[in-house]
Amino acid sequence: MTVSQIDEEVAKLLELKVQLGGDESRHQFTLKTAKGTRDYNPKQMAIREKVFNTIISCFKRHGAENIDTPVFELKETLTGKYGEDSKYDLTPASWSGNSLFLDPTPSQVPFARYLAMNKVTNIKRYHIAKVYRRDNPAMTRGRYREFYQCDFDIAGQYDPMIPDAECLKIVHEILSELELGDFRIKVNDRRILDGMFAVCGVPDDKFRTICSTVDKLDKMSWEDVRSEMVKEKGLSEEAADQIGQYVSLQGGMDLAERLLQDAKMSQSKQACAGLTDMKQLFSYLQLFQVTDKVVFDLSLARGLDYYTGVIYEAILTQTGPVPVAAAQNGAGEKAEEGVSVGSVAGGGRYDGLVGMFDPKGRKVPCVGVSIGIERVFSIMEQKAEASAEKVRTTETQVMVASAQKNLLEERLRLTAELWNAGIKAEVMYKKNPKLLSQLQHCEDSGIPLVAILGEQELKDGVVKLRTVHSREEIDVSRAKLVEEIKRRTLDV
């Protein structure tokens, strides 16, 4: 043995020792992801990508720009807006010297901070990003610590209700294109709600708490809501009954007109302003041809404090299989994006938020919508599982294969030619794979075409192009191969 050979042996033994050491520690734990998180496999990612593409295409069709804000915001940025509750603080313990929140911030807050900080007075933007939540995950109910938020917002001083109508048009387009089943978009206005509470005799300091009880009408009967108002919140029975009359109302432009004539409601300037805008909104929604799905619903009362005008929420109405996340969401619990049971999108107008961040208090009126994208994912996943159709996880158009031995180099050469021509192509990483296993891979992963090379084909300057589903084979000249593959896979 030479010295270097000894060295090598020693190195090998040392490596082995490390491996054995690794073995010992290996058995002490079960492999898993961190609490509240999960992996996404290729099939899930393919579904996600489809959802993202549909949504982003819609945003782009409406001329939206894309911005990105950090997942963290300084604690002082949020102080006063959400209280100083340290339970929301997700700052890593090791990031001393910094005080920052890591969610669950409504995404409008970083957006408003961005506008104020960069003195942006008008923008139409979307933002899709992973965010994190502190509270205990409940994965069986679809509550994760790591999840996506998806937002679209229009900021700027414009004539009333035009951007608001576009937000509703966008929700209509996205939900139609995603084919999630039938849906309804409920619309109301913060000013109509506040005016209604005022004329029904709700004391000012009870507006918010009564509002949050009204918000439960989609999960609780009126009797239970009335009982909570009266017994828990101390509202007079008379006021509760008056509210009960209003919140049962649903309609369209006609309802807004009727309420403008209503003896009580018309006493509130706020309500009248809201109702006049509601009429205007519906006139735009008619032009956008989306009134088939939009309902003016006086029981809609979204929780977030910063809404100042129109509010809306889209719910799926089909009675088919409800996703676990939605079905098991108990009463009183809100899903992450601020949307309730069955809800897949929500939003509204928030004209005061940017002013709270601007050093001079300059206001930038905003209206926006959040798509409950995690819920959409789980509905789409369930649909895919229920369907016979296979989800493709790659976009490969052609597999370069061979029936004969010793053709690896020819396969690699052709594959590179195809890649260089922009064709999505795969080749097996084996010197001599069996034709059957190459074809099986195409069946398994949905690759529609196989380009088969053999000695004869190489001699003739052709490739045998096989259509996987029909098993039909034709000879195509090398010069025309790219064109032929493109022609046959236009939809891939």
Add this chain to the structure above:
Amino acid sequence: MTVSQIDEEVAKLLELKVQLGGDESRHQFTLKTAKGTRDYNPKQMAIREKVFNTIISCFKRHGAENIDTPVFELKETLTGKYGEDSKYDLTPASWSGNSLFLDPTPSQVPFARYLAMNKVTNIKRYHIAKVYRRDNPAMTRGRYREFYQCDFDIAGQYDPMIPDAECLKIVHEILSELELGDFRIKVNDRRILDGMFAVCGVPDDKFRTICSTVDKLDKMSWEDVRSEMVKEKGLSEEAADQIGQYVSLQGGMDLAERLLQDAKMSQSKQACAGLTDMKQLFSYLQLFQVTDKVVFDLSLARGLDYYTGVIYEAILTQTGPVPVAAAQNGAGEKAEEGVSVGSVAGGGRYDGLVGMFDPKGRKVPCVGVSIGIERVFSIMEQKAEASAEKVRTTETQVMVASAQKNLLEERLRLTAELWNAGIKAEVMYKKNPKLLSQLQHCEDSGIPLVAILGEQELKDGVVKLRTVHSREEIDVSRAKLVEEIKRRTLDV
């Protein structure tokens, strides 16, 4: 005053009070993003999107699937692989009961954990995600606490060097398509390095430390590297000089052949195995037509311990303006993705990592590449700034405009028609915008077409379609408008 009017007034005053309270706190801080983070504006996002699209298209062309793993991994998953250094712990203080790391994990670790946990034995996948780093940010040098990682990996037991060659082909394609300037891809092999150290007389326990000194050859002269080896690391002068002869070598397949005949090098089985594979690799690279950029370079010695075979690193070689991030990266400091100065991609083979996670120690050979996507972003941003060409931040094809008053409804109706036909269209949110301001918006944001409506056009059933850059206008019938817009904006 009625009671409800009084209530309204009180509500207004209370609101005012809240606002004034907000004013007080407003002046106590300057708006900023959290330390080590930044916002991305629409222009930056447009550049990012272009980079992502180029890279993802390439991955898809090669048949890659997409997976997503959480940004967190359990601490015990990492223990033993990276030491128990708590300085890497980014666990939020409020997430008690969980011990998990939040980066700076090389992305191969979550991938290997995913494979072992899900018993995946072969996959070709990519993963692009935001990750977080604990250490102090240095934003002027492009070191942020929040940044993107972009990885491509091929896992599975295959014939030697075929997937390895595909990784290099992918780097070649991506760097060519991104047009970042000329580049070179250095290739070496862990076994060649270890064999070289052995035959040069480096003691086994000094392999790693000598390797990390060699790794500095791209930023330090040979004299300085030699001096560090001898004076700091205690290597004999003779061994250092022998290393010096090898690490100055660069070539291709010929160099691998020459070293296989080398009296010393051929004594190491490890080196011979590496050199034989290197020859094989270059034969595949020739088929892929990428040998113009690939250099077998014995000085390449990437730091990460888990590489077991081929290693590579792509560097930009142009002498033009170097991005700040690269230029100011001091010697001895590594950029985030494990790539050194001027480096924009790197990777290698790591056959042992999955086995460390698998309960039964089953190995899954892997080879992969990380694209230094943050560096690519900053180069592209600088190129965009230096260029006269404007970066578009939307994809809007047409602006629906009017020269006359009172045509808002007609504008909205036409806009909705276009949206429904899949046309990317914008309309101003004003009742009576000036034509000039509508045209100005098109100039500013690069919208190529304007569809102008007027009383006459409405009567005639046409739209005046204006090409913004040429100011040419033609009348197009409403029925043919969608088709005409599509024809004129094929490239948008």
